[in-house]
Amino acid sequence: MNSKADNIVEILVTQEAIEQRVAELGGEITAAYRDRLPLLVGVLKGCTLFMSDLVKLIDTPLEMDFISLVSYGSMTRPSGAARITKDLDCVIEGRDVLLVEGIIDTGMTAGYLLRNLEARQPRSIRVCTLLDKPARRIVKIPIAYRGFEIPDRFVVGYGLDFRQIYRNLPYIGVLSDKITGLDRNAATRHPHRDSGLTRHG
Numbered sequence: 001m002n003s004k005a006d007n008i009v010e011i012l013v014t015q016e017a018i019e020q021r022v023a024e025l026g027g028e029i030t031a032a033y034r035d036r037l038p039l040l041v042g043v044l045k046g047c048t049l050f051m052s053d054l055v056k057l058i059d060t061p062l063e064m065d066f067i068s069l070v071s072y073g074s075m076t077r078p079s080g081a082a083r084i085t086k087d088l089d090c091v092i093e094g095r096d097v098l099l100v101e102g103i104i105d106t107g108m109t110a111g112y113l114l115r116n117l118e119a120r121q122p123r124s125i126r127v128c129t130l131l132d133k134p135a136r137r138i139v140k141i142p143i144a145y146r147g148f149e150i151p152d153r154f155v156v157g158y159g160l161d162f163r164q165i166y167r168n169l170p171y172i173g174v175l176s177d178k179i180t181g182l183d184r185n186a187a188t189r190h191p192h193r194d195s196g197l198t199r200h201g
């Protein structure tokens with residue numbers, strides 16, 4: 001019988017470490033946004049598990065909304081072009097917005113979203129990401145709340161997928177090269193981008 005953990009060769013961030021760090025982030029966000037009714041904007045679908053745990057540990061009233069996008073380009077020729085496939089339901093003008101991401105890699109997605117959302121004139125906008133993979137950063141992103149910095153590995157779990165699978169792992173794991181087709185030492189080809197179209201999260 002198949003297990004959801006099949007082909008996971010290494011656990012990079014354990015469930016316990018995630019729980020502890022998410023609680024710390026919740027505390028920091030509570031202190032920073034107390035009485036400001038922040039709007040947490042989750043970037044689908046990678047944000048889902050992180051966002052649902054995080055909001056439970058934020059002890060001030062808040063609102064939640066979600067956005068979804070696809071981006072164009074490839075690993076070797078990132079275009080920075082993207083299209084929103086599910087926009088926010090609410091108006092963010094004058095609001096204190098916190099963008100919640102599962103992972104920031106090249107920074108193209110977060111960069112696009114920041115430009116797009118800033119044009120709607122929120123009172124403030126900050127970025128919160130569970131994972132930060134700085135090795136491949138192209139667009140500089142100011143990260144206000146960061147769960148973990150990770151090395152340049154393709155990871156899955158806790159909301160993050162490989163071809164839409166593995167999101168339901170309770171930890172962050174590394175997939176076998178057999179599945180990703182990646183050479184661990186070459187480390188620069190990312191399967192989710194090679195199709196030329198990336199569904200985010």
Ligand code: IMP
Pocket residue numbers: 046102103104105106107108109110153154155156160161162192198199200201
């Ligand atoms: P960026 O635009 O390069 O920062 O990439 C952000 C998006 O790429 C994320 O929202 C994920 O969908 C995907 N991504 C980047 N690295 C990984 C990874 O290691 N595992 C799973 N998805 C990833």
Ligand code: MG
Pocket residue numbers: 160161162163164192199200201
């Ligand atoms: Mg994905």
